Amino acid sequence: MPRPISASISVPALRHNLSVVRRHLDQAAQLAGGEAASIWAVIKANAYGHGIERAVSGFSAAQGLAMLDLDEAVRCREAGWGGPILLLEGFFHPADLEIVDRYHLTVTVHDDAQFDMIEAAHLSRRLNIQLKLNSGMNRLGYAPATYAAAHARAEQLQQRGVVGSLTKMTHFATADGPQGIAQAMDIFTRATEGLAGASSVCNSAATLRYPEISVSRDGAPQWVRPGVCLYGATPFSDVAASSYGLRPAMTLSSEIIGVQSVPAGGSVGYGAAFRADRRMRVGVVACGYADGYPRHAPTGTPVTVAGVATRLVGRVSMDMITVDLDPVPDAGIGASVVLWGEGGPSVDEVAQTAGTLGYELMCALAPRVRVQALS
Numbered sequence: 001m002p003r004p005i006s007a008s009i010s011v012p013a014l015r016h017n018l019s020v021v022r023r024h025l026d027q028a029a030q031l032a033g034g035e036a037a038s039i040w041a042v043i044k045a046n047a048y049g050h051g052i053e054r055a056v057s058g059f060s061a062a063q064g065l066a067m068l069d070l071d072e073a074v075r076c077r078e079a080g081w082g083g084p085i086l087l088l089e090g091f092f093h094p095a096d097l098e099i100v101d102r103y104h105l106t107v108t109v110h111d112d113a114q115f116d117m118i119e120a121a122h123l124s125r126r127l128n129i130q131l132k133l134n135s136g137m138n139r140l141g142y143a144p145a146t147y148a149a150a151h152a153r154a155e156q157l158q159q160r161g162v163v164g165s166l167t168k169m170t171h172f173a174t175a176d177g178p179q180g181i182a183q184a185m186d187i188f189t190r191a192t193e194g195l196a197g198a199s200s201v202c203n204s205a206a207t208l209r210y211p212e213i214s215v216s217r218d219g220a221p222q223w224v225r226p227g228v229c230l231y232g233a234t235p236f237s238d239v240a241a242s243s244y245g246l247r248p249a250m251t252l253s254s255e256i257i258g259v260q261s262v263p264a265g266g267s268v269g270y271g272a273a274f275r276a277d278r279r280m281r282v283g284v285v286a287c288g289y290a291d292g293y294p295r296h297a298p299t300g301t302p303v304t305v306a307g308v309a310t311r312l313v314g315r316v317s318m319d320m321i322t323v324d325l326d327p328v329p330d331a332g333i334g335a336s337v338v339l340w341g342e343g344g345p346s347v348d349e350v351a352q353t354a355g356t357l358g359y360e361l362m363c364a365l366a367p368r369v370r371v372q373a374l375s
Contacts, residue, residue: 006370008374009371010248011054013232013249014050018230020246024208025207040223041062041064042067042225043059044069044072044227048359048363050362051373065081065084066085067086070096070100086107087100089110090108097118097127101124101127104125107127108129109131109154129165130167131150131154133191135171137184141171166197175210176205181206185213202224204229207225207229228358232347233248234348234358252292252340252369255285255286256331259282262276262279263276269315269322270317274315282322283331284321291366294354297350300353305323305325305327306336310323
């Protein structure tokens, strides 16, 4: 028998979460009296650990798919996706453009060096591009003062038949916090004023919290780029995914493989980091940091055993964690354990206790964990 840890990926949950975002955008458009934005479903990093092919199936109703990796883009085409595919970091070397051209990919352009490579390439068709503005995050993108010139260069390539569609794009650094998007949106609006083309602005946080900014009132197409919310996790530290009606798409589960009776004052795990203040039963779970569980998760991190909420005790080991079985007196070897997901704590609850984000936990799912798709 294989080791009793596995991750189940719910394709219906992916479909459901996309429909939640779709309704959210449609409602904003109705209130604003405009057209709702189209959706790039972001499936970077192996679809946040959920699997590219499963994401292609789950997000079949999206208008486009967005990612970073050329190989993942090719896998989308091979899985039957015929719609737009956006490379969020664009391309890196001239040779990449041959693959971009062959598989008809849309690219982000954020630097003059990329324009130089486009102009030197021999493409068989027009290249659709998203021209990125740095609106304050200071990662990728043109500075506001140079954006108009970059846009003009893209328009010249349009006139020459090299560039196809041209979209104005930015990313928000603080959409998930109290600072919001006002400053970044003001920078974007001023830098792109009078420039033709669609716009692509919203990540998960902005899509959920500020959907009105994605509404088109002049007929120009608008796009949003939700990511983590499509997988049933939240981009916010103070709002649960469930409050939006989102469902977890990944459930990490295992079993109790050992039980110890620990006396009062007895320690558990490496470094004797946990000492029992009473006699207690401790369950050993087949799950550790080599499976993708956060090593820095402290005592008290939520876990569910046999349907009952309890807690992690002691340090996370490479292959095992230990949990408090006192709330589950009948649990023994073979008892079911949900680390996060359906029937257990949310991935965000585990991540918050561990001082990280649900994004990291989902993306960190290790290759040795068996994955099964629920369709």
